[in-house]
Amino acid sequence: MAALKHHLRPMRGLRTDRTAQTVITGHAFVQNLRRGHYELATETAPIRRVAAAFTELTHAI
Numbered sequence: 001m002a003a004l005k006h007h008l009r010p011m012r013g014l015r016t017d018r019t020a021q022t023v024i025t026g027h028a029f030v031q032n033l034r035r036g037h038y039e040l041a042t043e044t045a046p047i048r049r050v051a052a053a054f055t056e057l058t059h060a061i
Contacts, residue, residue, distance in 0.1 A: 014020040032038060033053050034046070041052035 014023065030050060033040060033050050036042065036046070036049065038053070040056050041049045044052040
């Protein structure tokens with residue numbers, strides 16, 4: 001078991017600038033959804049806005 005863990009060390013941090021940018025962009029998108037900056041799930045209670053917005057997005061795609 002120890003040999004397996006030695007070969008499969010956990011990745012720490014983001015490997016490239018591109019993956020960091022993707023994570024940052026996704027985080028900003030979710031924060032803006034929560035704050036109601038988009039016309040997605042505007043009629044939904046703020047606590048359920050993110051889930052409702054992603055449901056609307058799946059139907060749009």
